[in-house]
Amino acid sequence: MLTVKELNSFYGKSHILHGVDMYVGEGEIVSLLGRNGVGRSTTIKSIMGQVDCTGSIKFKDRELCGKPAYVISREGLGYVPENRDIFPAITVKQNLLLGMKSGIVNERWTMDDMFDMFPQLRDRSEAPAGVLSGGEQQMLTLCRTLMGDPDLVMIDEPTEGLAPKIVEQMAVLFEEIKKRGISIVLVEQKLTIALRISTRVYVMGHGQIVFEGTPSQLSENESVRKEWLEVTG
Amino acid sequence: MLSSGLTLIFSMMGVLNFAHASFYMLGAYAAYQVGYFTGFWPALFLAPILVGAIGAVVERYGLRTVHKFGHVAELLFTFGLAYVIEEIVHLIWGRAPVDYRVPASLDFTIFTIFTTQYPAYRAFMMAISVSMLIGLYLMLTKxxxxxxxxxxxxxxxxxxxxxxxxxxxxxFVFAGGAALAGLAGVLGGNLFITEPGMAFAVGTIIFVVVVFGGMGSLPGAFVASLLIGTIQTFSVALDYSFVNLMHLVGLEITSESMFYGLSTITLSQLAPVLPYMLLVLMLIFRPSGLMGNRET
Structure with missing residues (x-):
């Protein structure tokens, strides 16, 4: 569904990604793992058209590299940023409305689906989004992206700084998303979650993919975990 | 209204548009030219649309290209654009004022206060500004x-x-802002004088209004424009000075007193400076402006 080949990305003159190759199939949950600063977020930002890049990004056989972000989004790619970019001044409901794309009918999700999954959002639907807690804002960003009916969502650090209870809610939502036939690319720090729900994982280091395999293969491969994932003093 | 257009553009895009007053001038000239063939009423609608379209072209092929070079480039671009528009106006309509008048159907006095006659046309301007503003506000929020x-x-x-x-x-936002300026030109051009210097004449005052009302606040710009407009209008007609004020509280200032010269300056003499004095006071006591939410 999504095929990335020889992806090189740049922030100004700094070369961040050095030839990333990856593949995401239909209905898969694929995790991008690695320490901070190895280029995981840059990878999905490049796919989303927010960072200058060269190489090939094919989604449903259409080349996306170099296209503006709104075109990429309208092709069916969804992006949930790490910094929970909600629109704080307008209400929760209006935030969700903005997720919908003009001219595209969302047959997969309704606003009620969102409220059923996250009752907290229904209770606060008329409140300005800025007053929500961190966890609620994370749910809102995710739901807002789903309102645009993407076929693949890329989610950056969704569980960072959230209470365990909300993290659990998130994991349930990912399963629900997968059930509706949507692929997920997950950038995640918490190994336990990533290993539990992913179909495949990529490990990144120094702007490259250094490991590719199933969660169980990663669990067995101690040297990869030691070299690229564990934080040692 | 002119200021609301500027506020819209400024707050939206972070572009300080020096050419904004030029769109105002274009509005007046467009209304004159269109009105020449069709009369005032169709021109009232057509001229702002025309100016809005010019604004869209300017944004698409001008501003967007210089945007990647930063704010200074944008500023210089709009600054240069103001001169270009002025020269184009010179070329097409010449240096002398054109004969663009208030329509006869609105040319009468509605009421009189403080010996200032209030023309019906001004009331009409006010009605249009208020409805534009309410419309704009509803569109932005609802x-x-x-x-x-x-x-x-x-x-x-x-x-x-x-x-x-x-x-x-x-x-579209830039075009909308330009169209608002154009509409202001249509309404203002015949009340004042439609001539190539008119952009320069209003250029500074709209920035005063925007800063006074608070950067990026539409209601602020509206209240500020009303306030400054009224203060300026009435102070022109009021022949009071500091001497009169002191007389009221029982003090007499004579030609022997200190600062006699300063004290005899009348309010009407001060009228042109008043907005700037207000601006200074505002910046001292409330730097974010009347309703603004960021520091200027």
């Missing part, structure tokens, strides 16, 4: 398009990632 515009202002990258064509949104 419609989906308004929501997209508002969100693009603070989070352009995110809005684009949600599949909205943000560059096009910016183009």
């Amino acid at each position: 419609t989906r398009i308004g929501l997209i515009v508002q969100a693009s202002l603070t989070h352009p990258d995110m809005v684009e990632a949600l599949g909205h064509n943000v560059p096009r949104v910016f183009m």
